[in-house]
Amino acid sequence: MAKLASYVLAIVLLIIGIVAGYYAGFYTAPQKVITTTIPVGAATVTMTTTVTATPQVPAYTVPEKIKAAWIYVGPVGDFGWSYMHDVGRRVVAELFKDWLETTYVENVRADQAPAVIDELVKKGYTVIFTTSFDFMDQTFDKAMQYPNILFFHCSGYKRWKNMGTYFADLYQIYYLNGLMAGALTKTGKLGYVAAHTIPEVVRHINAFAIGAKEVGAQLGKNITVYVIEIGEWYNPDKARAAAKTLVEQFNVDVLIFTEDSTAVVVFAQDLYKQGKEVYVFSHYSPMYEWGPDVVVSGQLVRWEVIYTDILAKVKAGIYRPDNLENIDYWYLLNTGAVDLGAHVYPNGSVMHINPKFIPKLKEAKVKDVLTGELVSVYDLVMRRYQQMKEAPLLQPLQGQALTHLLESLEKVETGAKYVPAAPIAPIFEPFTGPLKGYCLPERGYSRFCTGKPGYAEVNIPPGERLTHDDLWNMDFFVSWVAYQGKI
Amino acid sequence: MPKVAIVKRELSKTVATVAKVLVILLGLLIAIALTSIITGASMELAGITLLQGFLNLNVFVYISTLLPIAVGLSIAFSASAWNLGAEGQLVIGAVGATFIALYTPFGRQEVVAPLMALLFASFLGALWALPAALLKMARGINEALTTLLMNFIAYHMTNYLVKGPWRGRAVYGYPTTDMIPVQARIPTVPGYSFSWYVVVICVVIALLMQLFLYRTKVGIALRALGSSPRFVELAGISSKRLFLIAFLLSGALAGFAGGVKVLVYHGKLVEGPIVGSGYGFTAIMLSWLGGLNPLLLIPASYYTAALYILSFGLQIGSAAVGDALANAIVGSLLAFILLADFLTKYRLVIRWS
Numbered sequence: 037m038a039k040l041a042s043y044v045l046a047i048v049l050l051i052i053g054i055v056a057g058y059y060a061g062f063y064t065a066p067q068k069v070i071t072t073t074i075p076v077g078a079a080t081v082t083m084t085t086t087v088t089a090t091p092q093v094p095a096y097t098v099p100e101k102i103k104a105a106w107i108y109v110g111p112v113g114d115f116g117w118s119y120m121h122d123v124g125r126r127v128v129a130e131l132f133k134d135w136l137e138t139t140y141v142e143n144v145r146a147d148q149a150p151a152v153i154d155e156l157v158k159k160g161y162t163v164i165f166t167t168s169f170d171f172m173d174q175t176f177d178k179a180m181q182y183p184n185i186l187f188f189h190c191s192g193y194k195r196w197k198n199m200g201t202y203f204a205d206l207y208q209i210y211y212l213n214g215l216m217a218g219a220l221t222k223t224g225k226l227g228y229v230a231a232h233t234i235p236e237v238v239r240h241i242n243a244f245a246i247g248a249k250e251v252g253a254q255l256g257k258n259i260t261v262y263v264i265e266i267g268e269w270y271n272p273d274k275a276r277a278a279a280k281t282l283v284e285q286f287n288v289d290v291l292i293f294t295e296d297s298t299a300v301v302v303f304a305q306d307l308y309k310q311g312k313e314v315y316v317f318s319h320y321s322p323m324y325e326w327g328p329d330v331v332v333s334g335q336l337v338r339w340e341v342i343y344t345d346i347l348a349k350v351k352a353g354i355y356r357p358d359n360l361e362n363i364d365y366w367y368l369l370n371t372g373a374v375d376l377g378a379h380v381y382p383n384g385s386v387m388h389i390n391p392k393f394i395p396k397l398k399e400a401k402v403k404d405v406l407t408g409e410l411v412s413v414y415d416l417v418m419r420r421y422q423q424m425k426e427a428p429l430l431q432p433l434q435g436q437a438l439t440h441l442l443e444s445l446e447k448v449e450t451g452a453k454y455v456p457a458a459p460i461a462p463i464f465e466p467f468t469g470p471l472k473g474y475c476l477p478e479r480g481y482s483r484f485c486t487g488k489p490g491y492a493e494v495n496i497p498p499g500e501r502l503t504h505d506d507l508w509n510m511d512f513f514v515s516w517v518a519y520q521g522k523i
Numbered sequence: 524m525p526k527v528a529i530v531k532r533e534l535s536k537t538v539a540t541v542a543k544v545l546v547i548l549l550g551l552l553i554a555i556a557l558t559s560i561i562t563g564a565s566m567e568l569a570g571i572t573l574l575q576g577f578l579n580l581n582v583f584v585y586i587s588t589l590l591p592i593a594v595g596l597s598i599a600f601s602a603s604a605w606n607l608g609a610e611g612q613l614v615i616g617a618v619g620a621t622f623i624a625l626y627t628p629f630g631r632q633e634v635v636a637p638l639m640a641l642l643f644a645s646f647l648g649a650l651w652a653l654p655a656a657l658l659k660m661a662r663g664i665n666e667a668l669t670t671l672l673m674n675f676i677a678y679h680m681t682n683y684l685v686k687g688p689w690r691g692r693a694v695y696g697y698p699t700t701d702m703i704p705v706q707a708r709i710p711t712v713p714g715y716s717f718s719w720y721v722v723v724i725c726v727v728i729a730l731l732m733q734l735f736l737y738r739t740k741v742g743i744a745l746r747a748l749g750s751s752p753r754f755v756e757l758a759g760i761s762s763k764r765l766f767l768i769a770f771l772l773s774g775a776l777a778g779f780a781g782g783v784k785v786l787v788y789h790g791k792l793v794e795g796p797i798v799g800s801g802y803g804f805t806a807i808m809l810s811w812l813g814g815l816n817p818l819l820l821i822p823a824s825y826y827t828a829a830l831y832i833l834s835f836g837l838q839i840g841s842a843a844v845g846d847a848l849a850n851a852i853v854g855s856l857l858a859f860i861l862l863a864d865f866l867t868k869y870r871l872v873i874r875w876s
Binding site for chain 2: 105111112139140141142143144145146147148150151152153154155156157159161169170173174177181193232233234235238267476478479481509511522
């Protein structure tokens with residue numbers, strides 16, 4: 037029995053330790069409760085947050101020299117997401133070198149981010165960019181703890197007095213890539229390697245599918261986009277395996293992906309060397325050099341467009357730690373924050389389409405759905421590119437959460453004699469009805485799928501343009517996307 | 524041909540300690556020199572950067588996860604219970620804490636919620652360690668292997684939960700749960716990212732386990748189990764039961780650390796490998812660094828934690844180096860500790876024949 041008593045004693049001591057320790061800590065820190073209301077998509081979420089009471093903070097003044105820091109989730113050498121953020125950082129560091137000092141911390145995991153933020157604040161950094169969705173809640177906690185520091189979080193939806201959000205979205209580029217894919221494919225089967233099926237990627241898959249069908253259907257092809265999800269943002273091995281499955285089992289001859297490495301491009305180039313031609317579109321950074329024979333085009337991002345705007349406004353005293361609550365950049369092709377292409381020449385100009393494929397794209401003739409003219413696919417791509425790029429009134433609306441819903445207005449009537457209406461949204465929007473689709477299971481945050489079971493039908497009536505919120509909450513696939521599950 | 528032999532040496536405790544400290548200081552000096560050569564920053568600046576890593580209170584962020592796991596593992600390893608599954612037990616502990624906070628009525632009650640969550644996390648951690656212990660006792664199946672494999676089962680179970688039934692409503696399809704209620708979260712110190720409550724608990728646990736291992740009959744028998752199991756049997760204590768208690772304690776403490784990760788750092792359940800992020804494996808190294816002694820584990824975990832802080836601190840400011848180089852410097856600092864340990868216990872004898 038003595039033995040048993042000892043066991044019990046050990047466990048009791050352990051429990052006492054936990055309880056005693058907890059109470060000892062509980063009575064040593066003062067706290068207060070803050071209730072905040074955050075708009076999340078259409079719904080509103082009320083959150084109560086307990087923060088330890090902070091002493092009175094001195095009023096904010098714009099520092100003479102601004103110190104800005106970036107926190108990256110991956111290594112700068114990933115040649116994808118973090119790499120392009122760092123290119124953006126280098127641009128502003130050089131551009132504003134008279135008054136800006138920058139630094140970055142790479143390979144930070146979500147649970148480590150708070151301590152890294154503490155360290156940055158202690159070292160005098162007053163503008164902090166956290167560049168992963170994973171960091172959202174940690175950045176939000178820290179924004180409340182440091183009311184005098186300006187936080188900008190990339191890709192999230194939680195904002196606060198001193199925490200803004202920003203994102204450069206690629207869906208228009210995926211649509212343009214889709215047009216080319218529709219012209220080039222012989223089998224009509226296209227493969228998509230997706231990191232996660234969150235709204236951002238779902239939007240990109242749909243935009244690509246819409247573009248491919250617009251051209252493919254006119255050329256007599258039956259377009260299907262096969263999607264394999266790999267569940268990670270950066271995993272070259274899984275991306276390659278998914279690409280291999282798509283080519284071998286689904287007979288796709290075009291590959292497109294959302295993953296932060298060059299794996300899929302390299303895979304397609306290897307196939308080319310073995311005598312099999314599979315076209316590929318590079319993602320996020322210019323990956324042309326990894327597959328000069330197979331890369332048709334791709335998506336490029338230019339975070340410096342957003343970073344320049346933010347930091348110039350911080351310097352001018354426009355962005356202050358008490359007015360970021362509605363700062364939410366949603367930058368599209370019209371702003372230059374994203375671009376069509378797979379290569380940047382040494383002089384800085386962009387190769388939009390690999391010259392090798394231009395003749396083929398010029399041969400294929402299709403009708404422009406807006407005008408009814410017969411044009412080559414190459415001309416169509418360039419026409420759409422220009423149409424989405426020219427939207428002079430759009431950019432001022434894209435910087436704040438309050439004005440996002442106005443972005444899909446096509447024009448504003450002025451009543452003036454010589455300028456009867458001012459255009460807002462681009463003439464062309466890929467997500468315009470009629471569109472048919474189906475809801476993704478276990479989601480339901482858009483107005484189309486909320487409260488509906490998985491695979492419920494989605495019908496967007498002819499002429500209806502999806503709004504910012506529809507795009508942001510997208511939880512359905514168009515009907516010719518075939519989701520194959522996760523590996 | 525020269526002959527090289529490694530010979531055990533007996534040094535007095537003071538000499539050994541002084542020698543160890545000297546070797547560690549030498550390691551630090553080399554790290555400072557390396558940093559300053561590579562970045563072109565002055566030695567002084569490199570030194571300050573390095574020192575800041577060690578003086579940063581945020582070391583407690585890492586101590587409060589690593590220390591409880593390492594204490595648990597020390598108990599297990601002392602009893603020759605080779606539990607390599609702390610990672611999985613931690614992850615399952617995190618699942619337990621999330622369950623209490625999100626899906627039970629306790630989740631919205633102040634004080635009760637974190638307490639219940641931590642206790643349930645420890646319970647689940649122990650439960651996750653149980654099958655391996657039972658398999659060993661009943662069939663003699665190597666527990667190192669089974670615990671190691673259980674890690675991956677834990678990862679995948681957690682992934683299933685956050686991608687399936689537990690996926691949050693306000694997370695846009697991202698593989699995480701919703702945030703746990705604020706009542707269940709353990710507040711952190713202003714200006715830092717750790718919680719005093721947890722730090723106090725961790726130190727108390729280390730002290731209690733020290734008492735348990737060195738002052739109670741069961742604890743002493745536990746330690747003897749490693750070196751002479753027959754002796755323990757002869758003393759009339761069931762070695763199987765000792766094995767089990769060591770295993771369960773280590774599982775419970777790893778589960779506790781998992782609870783801490785959810786309640787303090789994540790505020791929600793995320794994918795398995797992100798919750799675990801290798802702490803369960805780092806703790807194995809740490810428990811040997813501390814010589815399987817819960818008290819010595821406190822400075823050992825402090826040192827390891829400081830190295831974590833350092834690997835980020837080195838990336839910031841004027842003496843900034845990249846992540847890869849920062850890790851190389853941190854790794855060499857750790858290597859120097861092992862070298863110090865080796866040199867105080869053994870010496871190299873080279874004979875020319």
